[in-house]
Amino acid sequence: MAERYAISKVNVPEGAAVPELVKMKMEKEEKLAEEKKQALAAKQKAREEERAKLKERTVAYEKEYADTAAELVKLRREAKLNGNFFVEPEAKLIFVVRIAGIMKMSPKPRKVLQLLRLKQLHNGVFLKVNKPTLNMLKLVQPYVTYGYPSLKTVRELIYKRGFGKVSKQRIPLSSNDIISDALGKHGIHGMEDIIHEIYTVGPNFKQVSNFLWPFKLSSPKGGFVNKRHGYCEARGGDWGNREELINELLGRMN
Amino acid sequence: MATARPVVSIYNFENPSEKTGTMPMPVVLQSPLRPDLVREVHRDMAKNKRQAYAVKPKAGYDTAAASWCTGRAVARIPRAPGGGTHRAGQAAFGNQARGGGMFNPTTVWRRWHRRVNVTKKRHAVACALAASALPPLVMARGHKINQVAELPLVVSDGIQSLTKTKQAKETLKKLGCGEELQKVIDSKSIRAGQGKARNRRYVKRLGPLVIYNEDNGITRAMRNIPGVECAHVDRLNLLRLAPGGSFGRFVIFTEGAFKKLSDIYGTLKSGAPKKKGYTLPRAAMVNADLSRIINSTEVQSVLRPKMERYTHGIKRNALKSKELMEELNPGSTERKAVQQKASQKGTPEFDAVQKKKKARIEESKKYNKEHKKGDETFYKTLMKAFEAKAAADAAKKAAEKADDEEDEE
Numbered sequence: 001m002a003e004r005y006a007i008s009k010v011n012v013p014e015g016a017a018v019p020e021l022v023k024m025k026m027e028k029e030e031k032l033a034e035e036k037k038q039a040l041a042a043k044q045k046a047r048e049e050e051r052a053k054l055k056e057r058t059v060a061y062e063k064e065y066a067d068t069a070a071e072l073v074k075l076r077r078e079a080k081l082n083g084n085f086f087v088e089p090e091a092k093l094i095f096v097v098r099i100a101g102i103m104k105m106s107p108k109p110r111k112v113l114q115l116l117r118l119k120q121l122h123n124g125v126f127l128k129v130n131k132p133t134l135n136m137l138k139l140v141q142p143y144v145t146y147g148y149p150s151l152k153t154v155r156e157l158i159y160k161r162g163f164g165k166v167s168k169q170r171i172p173l174s175s176n177d178i179i180s181d182a183l184g185k186h187g188i189h190g191m192e193d194i195i196h197e198i199y200t201v202g203p204n205f206k207q208v209s210n211f212l213w214p215f216k217l218s219s220p221k222g223g224f225v226n227k228r229h230g231y232c233e234a235r236g237g238d239w240g241n242r243e244e245l246i247n248e249l250l251g252r253m254n
Numbered sequence: 255m256a257t258a259r260p261v262v263s264i265y266n267f268e269n270p271s272e273k274t275g276t277m278p279m280p281v282v283l284q285s286p287l288r289p290d291l292v293r294e295v296h297r298d299m300a301k302n303k304r305q306a307y308a309v310k311p312k313a314g315y316d317t318a319a320a321s322w323c324t325g326r327a328v329a330r331i332p333r334a335p336g337g338g339t340h341r342a343g344q345a346a347f348g349n350q351a352r353g354g355g356m357f358n359p360t361t362v363w364r365r366w367h368r369r370v371n372v373t374k375k376r377h378a379v380a381c382a383l384a385a386s387a388l389p390p391l392v393m394a395r396g397h398k399i400n401q402v403a404e405l406p407l408v409v410s411d412g413i414q415s416l417t418k419t420k421q422a423k424e425t426l427k428k429l430g431c432g433e434e435l436q437k438v439i440d441s442k443s444i445r446a447g448q449g450k451a452r453n454r455r456y457v458k459r460l461g462p463l464v465i466y467n468e469d470n471g472i473t474r475a476m477r478n479i480p481g482v483e484c485a486h487v488d489r490l491n492l493l494r495l496a497p498g499g500s501f502g503r504f505v506i507f508t509e510g511a512f513k514k515l516s517d518i519y520g521t522l523k524s525g526a527p528k529k530k531g532y533t534l535p536r537a538a539m540v541n542a543d544l545s546r547i548i549n550s551t552e553v554q555s556v557l558r559p560k561m562e563r564y565t566h567g568i569k570r571n572a573l574k575s576k577e578l579m580e581e582l583n584p585g586s587t588e589r590k591a592v593q594q595k596a597s598q599k600g601t602p603e604f605d606a607v608q609k610k611k612k613a614r615i616e617e618s619k620k621y622n623k624e625h626k627k628g629d630e631t632f633y634k635t636l637m638k639a640f641e642a643k644a645a646a647d648a649a650k651k652a653a654e655k656a657d658d659e660e661d662e663e
Contacts, residue, residue, distance in 0.1 A: 006560040021549045032559050055585040062589075159572040159582070172569035176582060191572075191582045 002039035005032045050180065050189055058192040065151055065199075090129070091148035092201040095157075095246060097124040097217060097253070099227050099239055100143035109140045117214045118144065122253065124157070124215040126198050128205055142239045145231065147246025154199045156254055158191065163213040170213045182211050220252035259284070263404055264509050267413040270403070270428045274410050280515040281522060283406060285384040286537035287391075288377070289501060295378035296492055296499040298368035306362040314355025319346035375492065376526075377535045380519065382495035382503070391502035396459065398437050399504055401430035406505065408512045415470040422475035426462070426482070426506075434461050434504060438481030463494055463503050467510030487511035488518070488528075 010026050012018055018026075072089075079086035098118035105113070116136065117125050127133050127146075137146060149157075162173040164182060171178060176190040186204040188194060197208045229237025231245075242249070259281070263273040319332035332347045345351035385391045387406045392399055399405065409429065416422045426435060441459040444450055461481025466472050473484045485494055487507075495503050507515075518528040526532040541547060548554075572578040580587050595603040626632070 001561075002559075004561045006562045008560075021546070024551070024554075025549065028554065051584040054583075058583060058585060059589075156573060159579075163569075172566055173582075174566055174569060174578070190584075 002032075002035045003043050005036045007033045007036060047177075050176070054176070054190045054192065057196075058190075061192055061196045064196075091243075092129055093148060093154075093199065094127040094129055094133070094137075094146050095124055095149040095153070095250065096127055096137065096144050096146040097122060097246075097249070098143060099145050099224070105143070109143055112136050112139045113143065116140070119214070120216065122217045122219060124217050124250075124253075126154075126205075126209045126212070128201050128209075137241075142230070145238050145240060145242060145246070145249065147242045147249075148244055149250065150244075150247045151195075151199055153247045153250050153254075155195055157215055157250065158195055158198070158212070160254055161215045161217065162191070162194075164211050165213050179211075183208060217250070217253040220249055222252055262406055262408055262512070264408045264410055264512075265403060265429065267409045267411075267416075267425055267429075270409070270425070270430070275509075277408065277509070277512060279387070279406070280512070280519060281534060282380050282515050282519040283384050283387040285377075285380040285535055287385055287388075287501075288381045288535070291374070292378045292381050292385075292492070292496045292501045293499040295370055295374055296496055298370045299375070299492055300499075302367045304366045306364070306366055308360040308362045308364075309356060311359075313359065314351075314353065315347060317346045373532060376529060376532050378492050379490050379495060380534055382492055382501040383490070383505075383515070385501035386495065386503050386505040388502070392504050393502075395500055395502035395504075397462070397502075397504035398433035399430070401433055402504075403430060406507055406512070408507045408509055411467070411509045413464075414466050414468050414472045414508050414510070416475040417471035419475050419478050422472070422482075423479055426479070429506070431462055431504075431506075435479065435481060437461070442480070460497055461504070462506050464506045464508070465490070465511045466508045467514050472508075487514050 007029055010022055010029070012022070012026075076086045078084075096116060096118065098113060098121060101121050102119075113119065116127070117123070126149075127137075137144065158173070163170045164173050164178055165171075166178060166182060173179060173191065179191065179194060180189045183189075183194075183204070186207050188197060188204065188208060194208055194212070196202070197204055198212075202208075224238045225231075225236045227238045229235060230240045231237055231242040232240060259278045261276045262279050264275045264277060266272050266274045317334050319334045321330050321332045322328060323330060329345070331345045331351060333343050334341050334346050336342045344353070346354055348354045349357040389399060389405045392405060407429065409425075413422075413425060416425065423435070426432070438459050438461045442456055443458070445454055445457045449455075458480060460483070461479075462483075464472065464476055464482060464484045465487050466484060467487050469484075469486070476482045476484050483494060485491065487510075495501065495505070497503065518526060519534055520526045522534055522536065526534065570578050572582050576587060592603065595601045596607050598604055628634075629638075
């Protein structure tokens with residue numbers, strides 16, 4: 001807090017008689033400036049420590065991602081070798097994008113979209129996969145498109161369009177301090193921590209996802225196929241679950 | 255309001271450059287300044303000397319006019335009856351008619367006068383007196399007081415016994431009012447407007463107001479000097495103390511009158527002895543110096559320090575800005591540089607990658623050599639699946655051919 005003291009310099013011309021109140025003010029400002037300097041130094045030190053720790057954690061995360069990917073490859077190969085089928089792990093993470101506008105929306109889907117924080121066209125949110133969320137998505141299927149984002153997609157979304165909810169305001173994630181202040185108590189101190197928590201759907205997924213303001217995406221370059229119909233229909237469409245292929249769409253919308 | 259009362263000098267009326275004594279300033283002259291109050295009270299008090307005016311009650315209606323109604327190719331306005339004169343058939347009554355009455359005739363029973371609460375009137379007078387003790391306000395009202403020794407100007411009681419106008423004029427000049435009196439004389443001009451034809455031909459500025467206690471000839475002496483007015487201290491009139499609603503009249507007190515002000519108005523604690531149930535007005539704020547209050551230690555000591563505002567600046571894209579990426583993801587530039595090295599020929603990283611690749615290919619070749627030679631190549635294993643069928647087909651064909659040959663034979 002002391003690092004944010006606003007210190008005002010009082011300009012006293014050479015040799016002029018200094019009024020009493022001005023003198024009082026100057027003394028006060030000097031004391032505050034001293035406090036501020038100390039607080040800034042302490043903050044700088046803390047910041048360096050924090051950054052070192054974040055660096056270590058990031059390296060660990062990269063290894064983790066690489067390891068899990070390698071593990072999957074190994075298991076697939078093993079299964080093939082043994083003539084078995086490898087059951088791909090079910091997705092844990094979903095990214096939902098609102099496709100429909102706000103006009104003429106039935107009350108139930110409207111409410112569900114509100115609950116999912118999809119209040120605007122092309123808004124996107126990360127969702128954990130579980131029974132309740134899947135049922136909610138069922139209710140709003142024709143108004144959203146969703147799928148399983150890759151690590152690259154998650155990173156790009158958060159770096160490019162990541163904004164945080166700080167005292168009810170939409171603040172850009174321009175510094176790790178913002179993240180640390182909001183999510184520090186959950187052990188999340190930087191961008192890579194957020195990405196890790198989201199991608200691996202960790203224990204604090206809810207807090208992190210809620211901290212992230214709903215992503216405001218552009219309309220996709222190259223367009224939609226047909227928003228009125230479902231992705232899985234033969235004639236081609238856009239709404240509903242498009243599993244891995246959401247990454248292609250998000251690449252065009254981000 | 256001052257904590258200690260300042261002291262006012264009394265000037266000798268015969269020789270105004272010398273002072274005969276001093277007197278503490280009466281508390282009235284330290285009343286809070288309320289221009290809004292003075293303006294309001296003056297506005298209402300000034301209405302009380304008005305004379306009624308109105309048009310005649312019957313103005314415009316003293317005819318037996320009646321409308322000719324429709325059907326006669328004339329407007330429906332009432333018309334004067336009869337004949338034999340121009341007046342017959344002419345329009346009457348309406349405000350639009352010639353010779354008709356006015357719209358909304360003025361009446362004598364208009365509410366001409368206003369009553370003002372006594373306390374309000376007294377407060378206004380106290381306020382106006384206080385203003386007359388302040389040079390900037392008196393100057394702002396337009397009085398020329400540059401040569402006047404002191405405000406409030408208090409003169410010894412001898413002035414009350416002046417009988418000759420000439421003497422009075424000299425005394426005033428010696429007191430420094432010469433410029434003021436000259437200003438009045440110079441300002442005499444013909445009134446703008448109809449008043450000039452209504453026995454109010456000339457207007458001129460107002461000069462000093464002399465407030466006395468005992469009239470031993472002073473009123474008669476002063477009354478013919480243009481601009482000078484006299485008033486008894488017991489009967490002070492707001493219309494004279496704040497002419498036009500603006501306070502700060504140039505006032506000259508006599509010693510007796512000045513002393514009597516304290517007797518009439520008293521202090522805030524004592525109340526006004528000569529005005530039953532009246533106490534001088536109190537200021538809304540005792541200390542109106544806001545900057546001093548705000549900057550006082552009492553206030554500043556309980557304030558938290560001023561903080562810088564949060565500025566978030568323009569959002570930059572970390573995927574495009576290497577600087578921002580390093581800020582958000584410490585060590586990312588390092589790691590990226592290491593990664594890049596792997597594709598640069600000649601670096602140890604590049605060599606390591608190539609070595610791994612070579613090893614992998616070697617592995618693969620070795621495996622293939624062991625497990626996939628001869629009949630275990632991919633093609634051969636694939637075709638094995640068709641062998642049974644191929645054999646059956648070949649057998650069938652052979653059987654058919656044998657039958658055909660048999661048939662031919």
